[in-house]
Amino acid sequence: MKNFFSSKVGIIITGSLIGIIAVTLQKMGNPANMGVCVACFERDIAGALGLHRADVVQYIRPEIAGFVLGSFAIALIKKEYQPRAGSSTILRFFLGIFAMIGALVFLGCPWRALLRLSGGDWNAIVGLLGLTAGIGIGVLFLKYGFSLGRNYKQKKSSGWIFPAFMAVLMIMLIFHFRVSETGPLFFSEKGPGSQHAPLFISLGAGLFIGVIAQRSRFCTMGSIRDIILAKDFHLVSGVLALVVFATIFNLIYGQFKPGFEAQPIAHTVHLWNFMGMVLSGLAFALAGGCPGRQLILSGEGDSDAAVFVMGMIVGAGISHNFLLASSPAGTGAFGPAAVVIGIIFCLIIGFTMREKVN
Amino acid sequence: MSEKIDARGLSCPQPVVLTQRAIKNGATDFQVIVDNETSKENVIRCIENNKLSAEVSADGDTYVINAVKK
Numbered sequence: 001m002k003n004f005f006s007s008k009v010g011i012i013i014t015g016s017l018i019g020i021i022a023v024t025l026q027k028m029g030n031p032a033n034m035g036v037c038v039a040c041f042e043r044d045i046a047g048a049l050g051l052h053r054a055d056v057v058q059y060i061r062p063e064i065a066g067f068v069l070g071s072f073a074i075a076l077i078k079k080e081y082q083p084r085a086g087s088s089t090i091l092r093f094f095l096g097i098f099a100m101i102g103a104l105v106f107l108g109c110p111w112r113a114l115l116r117l118s119g120g121d122w123n124a125i126v127g128l129l130g131l132t133a134g135i136g137i138g139v140l141f142l143k144y145g146f147s148l149g150r151n152y153k154q155k156k157s158s159g160w161i162f163p164a165f166m167a168v169l170m171i172m173l174i175f176h177f178r179v180s181e182t183g184p185l186f187f188s189e190k191g192p193g194s195q196h197a198p199l200f201i202s203l204g205a206g207l208f209i210g211v212i213a214q215r216s217r218f219c220t221m222g223s224i225r226d227i228i229l230a231k232d233f234h235l236v237s238g239v240l241a242l243v244v245f246a247t248i249f250n251l252i253y254g255q256f257k258p259g260f261e262a263q264p265i266a267h268t269v270h271l272w273n274f275m276g277m278v279l280s281g282l283a284f285a286l287a288g289g290c291p292g293r294q295l296i297l298s299g300e301g302d303s304d305a306a307v308f309v310m311g312m313i314v315g316a317g318i319s320h321n322f323l324l325a326s327s328p329a330g331t332g333a334f335g336p337a338a339v340v341i342g343i344i345f346c347l348i349i350g351f352t353m354r355e356k357v358n
Numbered sequence: 359m360s361e362k363i364d365a366r367g368l369s370c371p372q373p374v375v376l377t378q379r380a381i382k383n384g385a386t387d388f389q390v391i392v393d394n395e396t397s398k399e400n401v402i403r404c405i406e407n408n409k410l411s412a413e414v415s416a417d418g419d420t421y422v423i424n425a426v427k428k
Binding site: 068087142152225226232287 | 366367368369370371372375376377379393394395396399402403406407419
């Protein structure tokens with residue numbers, strides 16, 4: 001049977017729905033222009049677990065668990081659940097770390113870049129240009145034979161572990177698990193981490209997006225990559241639909257505030273907004289998917305994608321502990337240095353992990 | 359003898375890169391083997407965008423996609 005969501009109409013519907021749901025979640029309590037930002041929300045999870053102690057960004061985000069579990073459920077139903085692993089695991093882990101470091105210098109993953117744009121935050125344009133540049137470099141490597149190698153089929157339980165981990169996080173959140181009165185789990189009392197839509201609405205929204213993103217293969221990094229690589233405009237039609245519908249609903253909700261200055265959870269240091277996303281874009285391109293896509297793949301049983309996600313969560317801890325993450329005041333003390341190191345790391349991986357091209 | 363491309367286990371977008379390379383090298387009659395739905399859809403789209411047609415046969419978890427002239 002033909003997969004409707006993999007059609008042009010399907011990907012456009014998916015993008016539109018993600019856009020509408022994201023800004024509606026903002027209306028219901030999620031942080032402004034953040035909607036369903038994968039990097040931000042993984043960072044909040046890292047904070048809730050105590051992997052960093054930035055007390056304004058700590059919450060177990062149900063959306064993240066929803067993406068994984070929604071994808072897991074629909075992949076099982078559609079017989080696309082396929083436990084697989086073994087493609088340069090440790091490199092993917094470090095690509096995840098550096099992808100997160102770059103994203104937290106810009107303050108958002110590609111999904112949030114699109115949502116920031118839809119909310120009138122023009123700094124997002126700088127970030128998206130950086131993202132495009134990073135992906136462009138990644139495409140060059142791909143054309144010249146870059147490969148992290150093949151994955152191999154695994155036993156069933158190998159693919160369950162990550163969805164199970166997400167389910168455990170959800171149970172801990174629902175029962176407000178804490179080892180002591182002060183935590184962990186840690187929950188922000190102020191700042192973005194304290195802002196969230198009602199738990200079950202967030203979870204439901206996450207599950208729904210997980211399902212449609214799994215069916216449609218929605219990927220922001222892929223959308224730009226496919227244009228550069230193959231002049232294929234399939235995925236980008238979904239991304240554009242996301243921006244269009246998120247903008248329309250932001251206007252309806254009165255959440256559209258155009259400008260560069262004083263944008264929510266954003267800064268105006270253009271150079272590092274750009275460079276942060278160059279690093280992220282390159283890391284996503286080498287790893288084969290944007291953060292959202294990596295969550296969906298994790299749900300389908302792809303352990304390599306799950307390792308990338310774990311890298312991002314650990315990367316969030318490193319970012320905040322080592323003063324790499326930006327804040328509305330500007331870049332962190334060592335953020336720019338870390339971005340440079342990350343780009344060097346990615347270039348080394350890009351140049352060294354190549355198969356012979358005939 | 360038509361070219362055979364084994365793209366099993368390769369992550370996105372490598373199956374497409376390999377397909378593109380074959381087309382660029384002038385192949386109009388070749389076979390791509392993939393092991394997941396997404397790669398199958400992507401490779402078919404790549405073949406069709408290059409004005410060839412794709413015929414797919416499934417063998418368990420493996421898909422064999424034959425690119426042929428329209």
